[in-house]
Amino acid sequence: MPEQNHKQALQNPIFKILSEASRELGVDCYVIGGFVRDYLLQKRIPKDIDVVAVGSGIDLAKKVASKLPGKPKISIFRNFGTAMIKHKDLELEFVGARKESYHRHSRKPVVEDGTLKEDQERRDFTINAMALSLNNADFGDLSDPFDGVSDLEKKVIRTPMEPGITYSDDPLRMMRAIRFATQLDFSIELKSLQAISEHKDRIKIVSKERIVDELHKILKCKKPSVGFSLLHQTGLLHYILPELTALEGIEEVEGQRHKDNFWHTLEVVDNISKATDDIWLRWAALLHDIGKAPTKRFDKKIGWTFHAHEFVGSKMVYKLFKRMHMPLNEKMKFVQKMVRMSSRPIVLSEEFVTDSAVRRLVFDAGEHVDDLMTLCEADITTKNPRKQNKYKNNFILVRQKIIEVEERDHIRNFQPPISGEEIMEAFDLKPSREIGIIKEAIKEAILEGEIPNEYEAAREFMLKKARDLGLN
Ligand code: CTP
DSSP states (O other): OOOOBOGGGGOSTHHHHHHHHHHHHTOOEEEETHHHHHHHTTOOOOSEEEEEESSOHHHHHHHHHHHSTTOOOEEEEGGGTEEEEEETTEEEEEEEOEEEEEOTTSSOEEEEEOOHHHHHHTSSOGGGSOEEEOSGGGTTBEEOTTOHHHHHHHTEEOOSSOHHHHHHHOTHHHHHHHHHHHHHTOEEOHHHHHHHHHHGGGGGGSOHHHHHHHHHHHHTSSOTHHHHHHHHHHTHHHHHOHHHHTTOOOOEETTEEOOOHHHHHHHHHHHHHHHOOOHHHHHHHHHTTTTHHHHEEEETTTEEEETTHHHHHHHHHHHHHHHTTOOOSHHHHHHHHHHHTTTHHHHHHHSOOOHHHHHHHHHHHGGGHHHHHHHHHHTOOOOOHHHHHHHHHHHHHHHHHHHHHHHHHOOTTOOOSSOHHHHHHHTTOOSOHHHHHHHHHHHHHHHHTSSOSSHHHHHHHHHHHHHHTTOO
C-alpha cells in the first residue's frame, strides 16, 4: 500500500527541531505511537510525543534539548535507554529503536538495538505501531508495516506479532487492549482475546499501580461496562477485583430469585457515567454492592436478604484499596461513605418522603448528599417501567425536599446552634454526661423538625430539656 504523507500533523516547530537534531547526529528518527494514532483518528493533535531514533534515543534527546530555548532539563532513564523533555505544553519521550525480549518473570526488557521495523513489531498494537518520518528525505511519510491504518478503519485492536508473544512479553498489554477497546469503541481481534484468556494469570507480575492506572482509564470512558465485561470475559477481572466477580450469578431457592448483582453493577456504572465525570463517584458505583456476596442469605419467610451489605461493603472498600495500592485518604473515605449510605435514599423513595427523613439524610451525607443522590439515581436498573417511574419521581421529590430543607434549616454543614460551653455556663455544670444529652436532644429536635435550626429556638428547647432533667 502506498504510504501517505502527513506533514500537516507535524506543523509544530518542535518537529523541525527534532528533524535537524537527528540530521546532525546522522540518525533517523520518527514520531510513533499514540501521537500518530490519535492524529489519524482525527482527534486533536496530542501533546505527548513519542520519538524513536534509529540509534541512541538519549543522545537525540540531548541534541534536541541543546537546540531548545532555555535548554530544558532532560530526565534520563539509562536502564531503559529512554529520555524525556518537557517543553512548553509538550512532553517528548525519546527511545532508541530496539528489538527486545522479556524475562518470563518480570516486565524488565532485555534490549538490543534494532531497525525501525523491528521496533514497530515489538510494540503492543498495530494502531500504536505507526510512525511518521521526521527525516529530511521523507518528512511526514507514514510507515505502517502492520497495517494499522486499516485496523483504525475496521476499528480493531490487533497485535503486530502472534498475540501470545506480545502479551506474555508484557502482560500489562492485556489490560491496555481492553482499555483501548473501551476508549475507542473498537473490538479486540478474536485471536487476541483468546490469547488474553490464555495468559490471564501473567497479570500477576504487573504492578498494582499500573493495573489501577488502566482501571482508572476504563472507568473514565463513556461506557465503562465495555471494559469490565471484557475483563470479565477474559478472566482477568477475577485476578484483579474478585469482589466483583463474586457478585455474578442468580440463585433460585423455592422459586425465589435475586438479581445478578454483577451485571446490575455494570449497568449502574454506565448510568452514573452519564451523570458525572468524578472518577471516585464512578468507583463508588462500581463497588456499591460488593458487600452483597458475603452477606447473601436465604430466609424462608422473606426470601433473599443481603443484611448490612452496605456496612460490610464499606469495610471491603478499605481492604480493596489497600490491596491495590490505591490511596487510603479522603478519596477512599468518600467511596466508603457512598457505599455505606448507598441504600438510604432508596429506602426513602420507597415510602412517603417526610421532611425529617430528608433532614437526617442531609445531616448524615453532609456535603456529599448530591453525590449520594446521583449514585442512587444510577442504581435504578429495574426494567419494570411502573417501578422505574415511581423511583425516579420519588428521587425528584427527595432532591426538591433537600433544597427546601437546606434553605430553611442549613443541615448540610451542621453546627450545633448551642455549644457545650454555653450549656455548662447556663446551668453551672462541669463537663458531664448531661451536656451530651442536652446537645443530642437539641440536634434530634432540629432533625425531627420540632424546632428550627436557630439559636433562640434551640436555647428555649435547652431550658425545657434541662427542666426535664431536673437541672434548674
Ligand atoms: N507501548 C507498548 N507496550 C506497552 C506500552 C506502550 O508497546 N505496554 C508502546 C505503544 O507503541 C504506545 C507507545 O509505547 O503507543 C506509548 O505508550 P503510552 O504513552 O503508554 O501510550 P499511548 O499509545 O501514547 O496512549 P495513551 O497515552 O492513551 O496511554
